[in-house]
Amino acid sequence: MGYGFVLLQDEQGERPWQRIRAQRLDAAQREELAARVLACVAERFPDVAAGISASCDFRGVVTLSGQCASYQQLCDLAHAVAKVAGVRNVVSDMTAADVDIPRRDYSTWIAAGEKACLLAECDVVVVGLGIVGAAICRELSRTDLRVIAVEAAEDVACGASKANNGGVHHAGGVTPGTLKAEMSVLGNRMWDQLADELGFSFDRCGDLLYVEDPEDIDELADEFKTAVRNGDWRPRLIDGKQCLEIEHTLAEYGHKPVMGLWMPSQGRVNTYEVVVALAENAAANGVRVMLDTPVCRVETERIAGVEDGEEGSRRITGVLTSRGLIRCRYVVNAAGAYSDEISAMAGDRLFTIHPRRGTIAIIDKAKPPMYRHLTGHMNPEKKQGRDPNSKGGGMEFTPDRNILIGPSATEVPDKQETRTTDEELGFIMAINENPEVSERDIIRLFAGSRPADFSEDFQIGMSEVTRGLVQAGAIQSPGVGSSPAIACMVAGIIREDAAREERPVGENPAFNPRRDRPVRLRELSHEERDALIAERPEYGRIVCRCEGITEGEILDVLRAPIVPRSIDAIKRRCRAGMGRCQGGFCQPRVLEIIARELGCDPTEVCLHGPGSEVLRCDSRGGSGEVSGRA
Numbered sequence: 001m002g003y004g005f006v007l008l009q010d011e012q013g014e015r016p017w018q019r020i021r022a023q024r025l026d027a028a029q030r031e032e033l034a035a036r037v038l039a040c041v042a043e044r045f046p047d048v049a050a051g052i053s054a055s056c057d058f059r060g061v062v063t064l065s066g067q068c069a070s071y072q073q074l075c076d077l078a079h080a081v082a083k084v085a086g087v088r089n090v091v092s093d094m095t096a097a098d099v100d101i102p103r104r105d106y107s108t109w110i111a112a113g114e115k116a117c118l119l120a121e122c123d124v125v126v127v128g129l130g131i132v133g134a135a136i137c138r139e140l141s142r143t144d145l146r147v148i149a150v151e152a153a154e155d156v157a158c159g160a161s162k163a164n165n166g167g168v169h170h171a172g173g174v175t176p177g178t179l180k181a182e183m184s185v186l187g188n189r190m191w192d193q194l195a196d197e198l199g200f201s202f203d204r205c206g207d208l209l210y211v212e213d214p215e216d217i218d219e220l221a222d223e224f225k226t227a228v229r230n231g232d233w234r235p236r237l238i239d240g241k242q243c244l245e246i247e248h249t250l251a252e253y254g255h256k257p258v259m260g261l262w263m264p265s266q267g268r269v270n271t272y273e274v275v276v277a278l279a280e281n282a283a284a285n286g287v288r289v290m291l292d293t294p295v296c297r298v299e300t301e302r303i304a305g306v307e308d309g310e311e312g313s314r315r316i317t318g319v320l321t322s323r324g325l326i327r328c329r330y331v332v333n334a335a336g337a338y339s340d341e342i343s344a345m346a347g348d349r350l351f352t353i354h355p356r357r358g359t360i361a362i363i364d365k366a367k368p369p370m371y372r373h374l375t376g377h378m379n380p381e382k383k384q385g386r387d388p389n390s391k392g393g394g395m396e397f398t399p400d401r402n403i404l405i406g407p408s409a410t411e412v413p414d415k416q417e418t419r420t421t422d423e424e425l426g427f428i429m430a431i432n433e434n435p436e437v438s439e440r441d442i443i444r445l446f447a448g449s450r451p452a453d454f455s456e457d458f459q460i461g462m463s464e465v466t467r468g469l470v471q472a473g474a475i476q477s478p479g480v481g482s483s484p485a486i487a488c489m490v491a492g493i494i495r496e497d498a499a500r501e502e503r504p505v506g507e508n509p510a511f512n513p514r515r516d517r518p519v520r521l522r523e524l525s526h527e528e529r530d531a532l533i534a535e536r537p538e539y540g541r542i543v544c545r546c547e548g549i550t551e552g553e554i555l556d557v558l559r560a561p562i563v564p565r566s567i568d569a570i571k572r573r574c575r576a577g578m579g580r581c582q583g584g585f586c587q588p589r590v591l592e593i594i595a596r597e598l599g600c601d602p603t604e605v606c607l608h609g610p611g612s613e614v615l616r617c618d619s620r621g622g623s624g625e626v627s628g629r630a
């Protein structure tokens with residue numbers, strides 16, 4: 001007999017994240033907190049403590065400087081400081097003796113932006129079009145606010161949102177009392193409606209964790225208690241027989257569960273597909289999307305009589321991009337790994353991002369998942385070597401039923417470093433529980449970086465320092481599942497603030513929540529295919545043989561509200577190149593279609609943005625070579 005629970009988010013429940021955000025420290029309290037921080041460093045890191053200094057602002061945000069012996073020590077030290085009572089977050093100005101921490105150079109963009117004239121005026125600029133920025137844009141498009149979304153990359157979903165497991169997680173693995181936990185539970189409930197409205201694939205697959213050794217039941221019970229405390233819906237502790245009823249294949253693989261935790265709230269998406277859907281719907285509802293437009297300075301004005309860096313000392317007036325100035329009242333900071341830098345540009349040093357890389361292997365569809373649901377054996381050995389701050393790490397699968405193995409978790413100093421390494425490959429293959437899958441079945445190995453801060457919580461809210469700066473940064477896992485709730489929270493903050501300023505936000509009377517699901521020939525019956533091909537013969541021409549993608553589907557995405565310009569952008573939208581050969585056969589055809597449809601020269605078509613052009617020159621005149629570069 002299992003235990004059924006239906007829980008709702010408790011408004012009165014303990015919300016430590018709100019308490020720490022509400023605190024205001026006077027000069028003496030700041031000094032006292034900085035002294036406690038240094039005492040903690042002296043005790044835990046005596047070898048470097050003499051060279052570390054700490055200062056503290058009115059919120060309890062501690063800025064650390066000095067040198068650590070290694071980058072890993074820097075992360076450990078900042079994490080330890082973030083746990084000192086009263087510390088709200090940690091800004092690191094520290095260096096590491098073993099590595100230079102790369103910094104983004106904005107000078108070329110600033111020079112270009114200053115040369116250009118006024119680019120636009122609006123109410124809200126959303127910086128970054130990953131899943132968080134795109135969800136926010138779509139939510140804001142319900143209103144009459146004039147919104148511009150600026151993205152540094154050549155397409156949407158080019159940061160962490162293109163390289164993750166796509167889990168819409170249950171709340172069993174998130175620390176209770178964090179904003180992460182709250183957003184995760186609230187966001188999780190919004191996915192069925194979102195998928196229905198926007199026409200992307202969503203699989204509410206559920207998650208079954210089981211133990212085979214009665215000694216391990218405590219682990220399972222802890223996860224259950226966490227899920228219950230967080231307000232997850234219907235987590236159930238079940239016996240071994242019930243485990244086999246939910247996932248009968250367990251027996252076929254010789255597993256003998258004695259107890260299980262069934263969490264039906266777990267779901268799966270292709271995150272990049274969701275980002276495209278959100279951004280396209282936002283654009284269709286009036287949001288102006290500017291790709292290849294990095295923000296390089298945030299324009300603010302000083303508030304007279306308030307010392308810089310103190311509460312309410314600045315107000316947003318605009319952003320400088322590489323294409324010119326955009327004047328606005330609000331800047332939403334959804335810049336992922338660079339959200340700390342956007343915040344600092346606006347005068348608010350609230351947190352530092354320390355990217356945590358995760359490597360994931362995609363397995364050929366010829367090796368289907370073992371189970372219908374996410375199913376994992378829980379035992380203490382599996383936790384060994386895992387990063388305590390990272391979720392995930394197991395056998396998962398995509399809505400298209402490709403097995404995913406991973407991710408790993410490695411602190412890396414470079415925000416753009418998404419290398420894959422032998423060591424991390426070894427780590428994720430050790431997680432593999434499918435006896436039929438080996439390294440030979442991997443069709444793609446890739447890595448993404450979690451934009452984590454040292455508090456290991458999300459940073460969402462109106463900046464206390466700079467009025468008009470709305471933070472939606474440091475969104476690490478479960479950022480995908482939480483994104484719909486984050487978007488509602490950000491829109492709510494802007495609405496409230498505008499009402500306070502006596503400029504209330506109205507509704508967008510033309511808002512249409514729906515976006516048609518793109519045609520996917522492989523999902524249609526033979527009769528439906530015949531009818532479609534009779535009308536548009538390009539649906540009868542297969543381009544990507546592995547995934548069965550036709551020219552018609554590629555043309556559809558090239559005619560959508562946000563036009564993809566690279567081969568990878570096409571892949572993210574319709575899966576051409578996503579299969580076993582990874583574009584080996586179809587890439588030249590896709591390139592040709594892009595060039596033809598966008599009216600550009602084939603040599604201008606990139607794999608993933610400027611600098612990744614695939615062809616060097618046209619050799620048809622016999623004057624040069626054509627070679628693959630990217």
Ligand SMILES: Cc1cc2nc3c(=O)[nH]c(=O)nc-3n(C[C@H](O)[C@H](O)[C@H](O)COP(=O)(O)OP(=O)(O)OC[C@H]3O[C@@H](n4cnc5c(N)ncnc54)[C@H](O)[C@@H]3O)c2cc1C
Pocket residue numbers: 127128129130131132133150151152153156157158159160161162163164165166167168169293294295296334335336337338339356357358359360392407447448449450451472473475476477478479480481482
């Ligand atoms: C390996 C791995 C596995 C994960 N698995 C899961 C999972 O299963 N479930 C889950 O919920 N979460 C998961 N996550 C976390 C999830 O991927 C992130 O929480 C989420 O993608 C963050 O989205 P974002 O929009 O904040 O950031 P991003 O997707 O990184 O988007 C930020 C955008 O801002 C742009 N930008 C940066 N600077 C500027 C600038 N100056 N001007 C303009 N634009 C700028 C970037 O180009 C980027 O496109 C995983 C993460 C990793 C790395």
